[in-house]
Amino acid sequence: MTTRTARLHIQRGTPGAPARTETFQVPFTPGQSLLDGLRWIRAQLDPTLAMRFSCINANACKECMIELEGKAAYACTVRLREGDMHIAPLHNKALVHDLITEIAPRDERLLD
């Protein structure tokens, strides 16, 4: 299988602090998902990268929602591609940390 490289530009930060963008080179084989790439970054380069997901591959939990090139997308169903990909947290939800936003329904939160 051929290995290619995606360049992931990821917007990171916490509320209140100015956001920064970090770039990671991620090798991949065609067919892999963006989530595969993000998990690779955590295991190989930076375990502090904050992101959330549960079902990994099943399109069931809907937790992995992020923005790709400014549009909402599920990280586990978008494919990695060669070249640049710009990833950011959902802009219309409250930021928690890096790619994680507050997505729980209001009546299922501990704090309001």
Added chain:
Amino acid sequence: MIQLETDVLVIGAGGAGMYAAIAAARDGCRVQLVDRSLIGRGGATVMAQMTVSVALGEQCPDHWEHHLADTLAAGRGLCDPVLAQLLCENAALRIREMDAWKVGWARENGHLKQVYAPGHDRARCVYVDFLNTGPAVSRTLRAQLNRIAAIRRIGDVLITDIVVHGGEAVGAVGLHLLTGAAVALQAKSVVVATGGLTRLYRRNSGSLNMGGDGYALALRAGAELIDMEFVQFFPIGHLAPRMIGMDPIMWDPFRYKLGGRLLNAEGEEFADRYGQAESGNYVLTRDVATYAIYKEVEAGRGSPAGGAYLSFTHVPEADLRQAFGPVIDRLAKNGIDLTRMPVEVAPIAHYHMGGVRVDASMETRVPYLFAAGEAVGGASGANRLSGNAITEAFVFGERAGTTAAARAKARAASGWDAKAAAAKALEPASRRSQAAAVPNTAALLVELQALMADYVGPFRTEEKLRLALSRLEQMQRELGPIPAGSEAYDMVCLDWLDLRNMLLVAQCVVLAAIARKESRGAHQREDFPGMLPGWDLNQILSWQDGKLSLERVPAAQAAARTP
């Protein structure tokens, strides 16, 4: 520390936890239902796709005793018959209740449609089309929860320990993931419904939240674990070509409906070499299929990615479309055309038979501590019958909720111990001391999964198991103290907490696997082939004086244990 108080605390909001919450509230208790993920989305329940077994007799005459006979046969002599009977006998009540709540079980000619699944003696399994059982079940239970004011749902809280006072459960402590704040939850009854442990393995069908938390929580609280060596591998997990947006166990329903042919690299059907012939229909049980695929790969007859081929090329396109409609389009998006190509499949960790030891009321040996769903061990013995897991989640969930409520109502005060809670709660990140070197926790998790897959898979030897055990103990030391980290959704801290539980639970699996010197159901020892009558024993693990201790009880004795 954030303080909460309730009558019944339910940990984990999958099928079992949601059912337990509903049942406890129905009996007049205030309930808090807590999940580390979103309510009803984080575990196996929402991911399930197909069969739910129940002797309804809608498709053909049936009785729960036949269902029980099949369940006990699959369990290879190790089921707890009391739990197995509870499951089979109460299945119809729960399935009909779900029907009344409009889950949408598939119907045919005015009755609920029941299909045949391997290991069952007749058509016994209900489902929701298309591959939609889990999402439908979750949605239905969530809708019920939302109606009940006495239930408070709380997501994004990871429970880190049960709080015990005077030998009795009095609540739990946890971590609010979004803020990093410690949470103390005081309760009169506590139900552990955290699901299974398949995240321990590299290739698994489960979610991120299935690292066996509940087993570790219960063990540390003083409860026992039973049958921990029995991890079920699902034989035909998707292997290649890479497929996204679909669960790797999706081929099971295809086999239920359309049969399909399992082939080796030479294009031959091979199941008959391992004692179970197939002729176009799906009769192969999980343990035999797993064994057959491993052996073919070992003999050099595996597919390119290291599994077997599953082929539907002989099935007419119209039949494929009628059976799976929109799923065929999702496959096309992944470049898969079943009329023209086989896919590659291989065994994948799928379910855990073992778990928390409970009596018929779902209570552990720690008073006021209950378990439900896949977190419970014993009902399935050495091998689970397909379709029994969702049923188990419903039946045991309902039972745990009902008895937890009754016990809570009869308990004067919970005897909350603020000191014990504070001792078990996590220090805020800002107050933790910075460890000199924090290991890459994400990399450690990957290593753990590889270790378990390569050394503690379905086929085991003393040598490999011992290597796994010593590496696990070493990883435990490498993990070091909890890192300081940040406040909001600190991934390193979360990984650390997951590793703490996963390493402990992995050791339970390995210890029990080393001790069982025979082969039975999901536990196959290459150095001890064959099932031995002297091993009609259940192995029980407990936490004593800072280490794991293992004892054996005759399987019949485990059965006779009464509340």
